Amino acid sequence: MIENFYIEEEIFRHPLTENILKRIPHKNIELIQNYADFFGRVKKPYLQKRNNLNAFIAQKKGQLVKSAPDAYGLSGEPHFYYIHAYNCIYECEYCYLQGHFNSPDLVFFVNHNEIIAEMQKVYDREIIKQEADKKIWFHAGEFSDSLALSHATNEISLYHNFFEINKRAMLELRTKSANINEILKLKPLPNIVTSFSLSPSQRAKKTDLKTPSTKHRILAMSKLQNSGHKVAIHLDPIVYEDNFQVAYQELFHELDQNLDLTKVEYISAGVVRFTKDVYAQVEKNYPQSDIHAAEMIKSFDGKVRYPRPMRRWMLSSIEDQLLKLKINTEKIYLCMED
Amino acid sequence: MNKPLLVFAHPGEAAAFLEQTQKAKLDPTVYFPPAIQPLAGKLHTCSRYDVLITGEGIFSAMNKTLLAASQGVKYSSIINLGICAGLNSKLAINDFYKIRTVYAHNGNAPMFQSFPCHELNSDSEIKSADLMSTFDRVLEQAQAKELNIFAPLVDREAYGMAWAAKELNIEFMAYKLISDLPYQNGHEDEAQNICESIKEQSSLFSEKIYYEFQSKIAPYLDSKEHIQSTANNIKSDTYSQLIQNKDMHFTVSMSKALGKSLKKLELKGVDLEKVHLLADGLVKNYPDWRPKQRASELLKAISEMLNPFRTQLSKNLEELINLGLTPQIKDRINIKWDKDFEKRGFQINTWIENEEHRKQLVDAINSIDLEKFTQIQDGNL
Ligand code: SF4
Numbered sequence: 001m002i003e004n005f006y007i008e009e010e011i012f013r014h015p016l017t018e019n020i021l022k023r024i025p026h027k028n029i030e031l032i033q034n035y036a037d038f039f040g041r042v043k044k045p046y047l048q049k050r051n052n053l054n055a056f057i058a059q060k061k062g063q064l065v066k067s068a069p070d071a072y073g074l075s076g077e078p079h080f081y082y083i084h085a086y087n088c089i090y091e092c093e094y095c096y097l098q099g100h101f102n103s104p105d106l107v108f109f110v111n112h113n114e115i116i117a118e119m120q121k122v123y124d125r126e127i128i129k130q131e132a133d134k135k136i137w138f139h140a141g142e143f144s145d146s147l148a149l150s151h152a153t154n155e156i157s158l159y160h161n162f163f164e165i166n167k168r169a170m171l172e173l174r175t176k177s178a179n180i181n182e183i184l185k186l187k188p189l190p191n192i193v194t195s196f197s198l199s200p201s202q203r204a205k206k207t208d209l210k211t212p213s214t215k216h217r218i219l220a221m222s223k224l225q226n227s228g229h230k231v232a233i234h235l236d237p238i239v240y241e242d243n244f245q246v247a248y249q250e251l252f253h254e255l256d257q258n259l260d261l262t263k264v265e266y267i268s269a270g271v272v273r274f275t276k277d278v279y280a281q282v283e284k285n286y287p288q289s290d291i292h293a294a295e296m297i298k299s300f301d302g303k304v305r306y307p308r309p310m311r312r313w314m315l316s317s318i319e320d321q322l323l324k325l326k327i328n329t330e331k332i333y334l335c336m337e338d
Numbered sequence: 339m340n341k342p343l344l345v346f347a348h349p350g351e352a353a354a355f356l357e358q359t360q361k362a363k364l365d366p367t368v369y370f371p372p373a374i375q376p377l378a379g380k381l382h383t384c385s386r387y388d389v390l391i392t393g394e395g396i397f398s399a400m401n402k403t404l405l406a407a408s409q410g411v412k413y414s415s416i417i418n419l420g421i422c423a424g425l426n427s428k429l430a431i432n433d434f435y436k437i438r439t440v441y442a443h444n445g446n447a448p449m450f451q452s453f454p455c456h457e458l459n460s461d462s463e464i465k466s467a468d469l470m471s472t473f474d475r476v477l478e479q480a481q482a483k484e485l486n487i488f489a490p491l492v493d494r495e496a497y498g499m500a501w502a503a504k505e506l507n508i509e510f511m512a513y514k515l516i517s518d519l520p521y522q523n524g525h526e527d528e529a530q531n532i533c534e535s536i537k538e539q540s541s542l543f544s545e546k547i548y549y550e551f552q553s554k555i556a557p558y559l560d561s562k563e564h565i566q567s568t569a570n571n572i573k574s575d576t577y578s579q580l581i582q583n584k585d586m587h588f589t590v591s592m593s594k595a596l597g598k599s600l601k602k603l604e605l606k607g608v609d610l611e612k613v614h615l616l617a618d619g620l621v622k623n624y625p626d627w628r629p630k631q632r633a634s635e636l637l638k639a640i641s642e643m644l645n646p647f648r649t650q651l652s653k654n655l656e657e658l659i660n661l662g663l664t665p666q667i668k669d670r671i672n673i674k675w676d677k678d679f680e681k682r683g684f685q686i687n688t689w690i691e692n693e694e695h696r697k698q699l700v701d702a703i704n705s706i707d708l709e710k711f712t713q714i715q716d717g718n719l
């Protein structure tokens with residue numbers, strides 16, 4: 001339940017605004033001039049999202065499409081991301097958003113046509129630099145889950161049109177939700193991939209607070225795959241626990257039972273890591289999390305991680321298990337930072 | 339047991355509490371040295387709590403709270419009680435709120451830093467909301483509307499008190515009674531009348547605050563849960579038992595490390611009885627050791643329990659090195675590697691006095707299976 005919706009006056013009558021208001025329960029609505037005058041201007045405690053969550057409906061200004069950080073570079077092709085929203089309704093204990101914005105309040109941007117126009121410019125500019133078999137990647141979900149509220153924000157179909165026309169553009173919709181209805185309504189395209197972040201069930205229960213269970217995410221993946229949509233998997237973040245290898249074995253077994261793993265577009269794996277600031281936030285917000293009992297160290301780049309041999313061992317254990325499932329090596333991306 | 343410091347901006351808000359401090363036996367403690375007395379706020383005291391009146395405004399509230407809470411008495415918490423204004427039509431006069439987070443507005447812009455308030459077990463019985471302390475009085479509709487986006491309640495002092503509490507590392511709480519609704523005010527004259535009316539009603543407001551405090555806050559301040567949450571957060575008695583153990587001596591930094599490590603063991607679900615057994619074993623088996631040496635050994639053992647992967651890696655590396663070293667060089671050579679394992683390789687420290695030593699060193703280096711060594715450091719166990 002949203003406490004207050006603050007809406008920029010200019011877009012109050014926008015159809016997407018109306019849909020958001022219709023679909024998301026809320027107590028009050030206020031009109032404002034510019035969300036940036038209020039959002040993040042004071043430090044609002046992150047966990048206030050549990051009982052005092054506000055939301056802004058606004059227009060994204062400034063750079064609408066940005067170069068993606070290295071971790072996105074799955075395939076040596078250019079990667080970009082666009083921002084459809086800030087913040088998230090879920091509450092993963094390791095989420096980097098808790099150290100990123102100064103507020104947990106949600107921001108929904110509705111000027112998708114402007115964002116798409118910018119994507120077109122980026123695509124036209126980049127495609128001429130690339131060899132014929134190379135693609136240009138666009139990612140959603142850098143600052144918010146791409147699907148969790150997609151039934152209310154309603155923008156997926158707009159982006160779908162863009163990717164239907166621009167065949168060498170790839171879209172990755174990254175999610176921890178099982179809210180796939182908006183995608184199921186659309187024609188499957190070879191260049192739209194919905195990627196699900198997954199952890200073993202017990203781990204997700206402990207750490208991915210308020211998200212759909214691993215089982216539900218896998219069922220959603222299966223539905224998408226059965227309807228001809230492309231899916232991918234992010235095993236990220238991998239958190240160590242005593243039965244870590246068995247837990248992943250069970251996860252892979254469940255995936256194998258529900259999906260055709262050979263048809264999954266890619267599987268990426270990364271071990272849990274935090275910037276110093278995010279780690280401090282996690283300690284503050286989730287002092288009882290077993291993440292703090294782990295063997296973390298401050299690593300070469302200042303990030304808080306498991307020791308190097310441990311992360312390498314964890315990733316290679318995951319890789320071994322995936323290879324046993326006959327997954328093509330070229331589809332496996334291990335996030336090795338060194 | 340430490341008592342709380344109740345902080346009010348105005349004597350009117352505190353009237354009902356001051357009556358109680360006068361009825362109760364006065365504590366004769368002299369709080370302030372003579373030089374500081376003129377700067378201090380008015381401090382009244384009884385056995386259950388002290389009452390401080392700071393005067394109006396964020397800075398006065400901050401200075402006076404800082405002075406009062408840093409002199410002699412160690413307070414368990416600083417609690418701001420008083421009246422505030424409500425900024426929207428959902429709020430009503432006489433409503434009582436627990437403050438969640440305190441913000442401030444300097445007249446031009448909101449101030450970035452905020453102060454989340456400590457939670458009590460009773461707080462679910464009381465409605466909660468955020469509060470903004472402003473430099474000037476909020477008397478008009480337009481201003482009220484803008485501030486309401488940050489917080490629906492407004493006062494002029496809580497931010498200063500919360501700031502002081504943070505500086506002193508004392509937990510802070512605030513509870514407010516709504517005394518006026520400035521969003522209803524049309525023009526300035528009307529607004530001035532409101533101020534007069536608040537003054538007239540101050541004793542009624544104070545009684546209401548006193549009633550809420552006595553029934554919904556005070557009982558929980560003394561509760562076990564509260565005391566525990568303010569201790570070092572370790573559920574068991576292990577920490578205090580070890581610190582008080584005469585056969586162990588923990589320096590300040592070692593005590594800190596012990597507290598942190600025990601907390602981690604708890605998070606890992608380890609039975610802390612194991613730590614007691616370890617400690618008993620050290621006392622029994624090493625009667626000649628100094629207490630600090632035993633404490634240090636205990637910390638090392640706990641660290642191994644918390645870091646099994648690194649402990650195992652080190653053991654594997656030590657075994658590999660010892661395989662090739664001759665007894666002659668073993669005592670004269672020190673081989674180290676990065677304890678966090680971020681860097682591969684190793685470092686050798688030795689002293690070479692003659693040709694024999696040089697040869698022993700070369701043999702020692704050659705005896706180490708470097709490929710295997712770096713494989714272990716790469717996580718191939
Ligand atoms: S789903 Fe993603 S964005 Fe949302 S809380 Fe979890 S990690 Fe953060």
